[in-house]
Amino acid sequence: MKKKLHGNTSGLRNTQIKKIETLYNYSTPPEYLADPELAQFLVDLSHDIRRQIGLLIDRNGKIIYVIVGEPHRVVIPITSGYMAIPGKLKGLRLIHTHLKDEPLTRDDLTDLALLRLDYITAICITQNGKPGSVYSGHILPDEDSDPYQVLEPATIKDLNNDCLAQIIALESELTRKNSLYRPETGRENAFLINATTLDTKEAYASIEELKELCKTSHINVIGTAVQRRKAIDPKFVVGKGKLSSLIIKAIQNYATLLVFDRELSASQIRSITDFVEMKVIDRTQLILDIFAKQAKSREGKFQVELAQMEYLLPRLISKNTAMSRLTGGIGGRGPGETKLELNRRRVREKINQLKKEIAKIRKQRQQQKSRRKRKELPIISIVGYTNAGKSTLLNTLTQSRITAANRLFATLDPSSRRLRFPRDTEVIITDTVGFIQDLPKELMEAFHATLDELSDADIILHVIDISNPRYRQQKESVEKILKNLKLEHIPTLYIFNKTDKISLDDFDDQWLLNQGFPVCATQKQSLKLLVEKLESMVKT
Incomplete structure (x- = not known):
């Protein structure tokens, strides 16, 4: 031949x-x-x-x-x-x-x-x-x-x-x-790349958060790069020449994975994966991977699979190196990993099927909410940035044992528990999925049914990790999502968590502390004023 x-x-x-x-x-x-x-x-x-x-x-x-x-x-x-x-x-x-x-x-x-x-x-x-x-x-x-x-x-x-x-x-x-x-079995060595047209200080903070996401997904970070540009390159993000030097640096440090601290378009994925013989994923894929790994309930798995399919659909270009390098492992984990080579028609059919399944679950939730309303139990919802301590707060308040770990998105599926106040008043207290800056739109849409539950809350507890240097930015990110969900009218209490990790006397924003409740969620005695406030709000 x-x-x-x-x-x-x-x-x-x-x-x-x-x-x-x-x-x-x-x-x-x-x-x-x-x-x-x-x-x-x-x-x-x-x-x-x-x-x-x-x-x-x-x-x-x-x-x-x-x-x-x-x-x-x-x-x-x-x-x-x-x-x-x-x-x-x-x-x-x-x-x-x-x-x-x-x-x-x-x-x-x-x-x-x-x-x-x-x-x-x-x-x-x-x-x-x-x-x-x-x-x-x-x-x-x-x-x-x-x-x-x-x-x-x-x-x-x-x-x-x-x-x-x-x-x-x-x-x-x-x-x-x-x-x-060589990393442990099942792990990757990753090199992280951030390109920004804004202040590099924010870019470095975002890279630190991406490191935490990698840690949650059991990825070893072997190097990072931040580049400030007048405009993001439409094909290679950081430009072809700069990308070449970064990839060479990554290869020299035995990287097996490139992670871009942004969402890559279909054309960018195609250009970059045709240019480099290394697995390439973006921030959205990494978050989807974490959600796929953490989802335990039937609803959570459906929602993650839907988000994966919604992300995949516009990137289903002809079968080329871009798609072949996305299959398996990081960025291709969970329910969606065997479906990366399906054509658009079959992916759309799967999306419609998942939406129907989620609609059924949503209907069941509505019925559960109706029964809850008949009992007239007030609802308190805990929200906050991922790893702010929401699950730990719920555990301490209700003496529960919900999974709580020092990593991003340790809890994915929402949990509800009863809380009885000292004067025999009962409420339902719920923990929601953690928020994050630039939460992928596919996840926002897929988890809309879960987040809709917040609209039934009588009180929202906004938990803020006060020990995190980026606490202001994290607070604003959560408030932005609450505003998008049209929930800013619900009474909200600020819970400034992890006070055991800082000196309150030396804290540089005393005015903000006075707007809420400084607590250590692992120490029940620090929650006394919060519990008294909640009880008084529920009775009025």
Whole structure:
């Protein structure tokens, strides 16, 4: 079967194309960078068409891809079956021509580092069409230096050196170093990227929160980068050049995952995943992954699956590397992970089915609320930023044992408990899913039925982690969501939690403290004034 040429063949004569196609008939001894006879033929063809020509050769010496480039570069195609996993090289070396005497270009070295090629070699062509200087480079396993080494210029006769032994030795060292950084089974090493057009102070705060999200999802963070830009790049977010340098830095630190601190569009996902051979996810996917892992109830699982499907639908581009790199693991966990390759029609059918199931559950909730109303029990709802201590407060008030942990979204499914005040007054107190800055719209829509329960609350307890440096921003984020839900009319008490972690006397916002109740949710005695206030509000 005739193998196809990759790259730009437009403008070439049929005779030229057929000659270039015959390159697939050649092979080279595995230990050679390239057979000198093959290199001479490559130079002749490249000089004839006045364009660069590249060959991707495997470790058996077989030519896998023939690439026709432009006068100044070759563009390496997606190499199915040759993925450079951490600790390994790609298993392909690139031999290509330069139409003038020039060393390896920035594009050459970027391809070498990003794609983890075994070797890269450029054969220069003199003005009279003869082979000139030969420039080569290879990966370096030392993360404290440049990611590659450029060798001294050579000649076409030097292509018969024993490169295979050196490739195997380099890969052995990469494997050894990778084993030192290899995460535990089921974990990923992530490099986090934030691009902002605003104040970088907010961007760094957002990156810190993304780190906490990674911690909740059992991801090791091995590095971060924040870039301030006039405008977000529509294809690569941070720009292609900057992304190249960040990916090289991530690879040097043995990252297996790139996490963008924003929601990526379908075109951005396609551009970035076609550019880098590494798993790429965004902030929304990470949050969806956490929700998928934490959901325990039937309703919670349905709501998360709906959110995953709503996120996936506009990104269901043709089956390409973007979708294949999203399958499985982080960003593809939970109910939706086996459905990433479904076509749009089937995804829409699934979305409609999930909406019907959630509507049934919502109807059941309405019936439960009706029974609750007949008993005329007041409802107190606890809201707050994720990890502010809502579940801990509910546990202490009602002597319950709801899951409470020092991580984001430890509790996903809402819980309700009865609370009896000292004077025998009873109320229902509910804990809701934690809020977060820029909560994905898919989750807001999917959890609307759950959040609607807040509209029946007689009192809202807004729990704020006063020990968090970003407590003001978190407070405003929750208030913004409550306003969007049209709940600002419900009486709200501010609960300033985790006072055991700060000095109240030295706190810089005493006015704010006076607007609510400073408490430590794990210490029942600190809740005395709050309980008295709630009881008085319920009786009036």
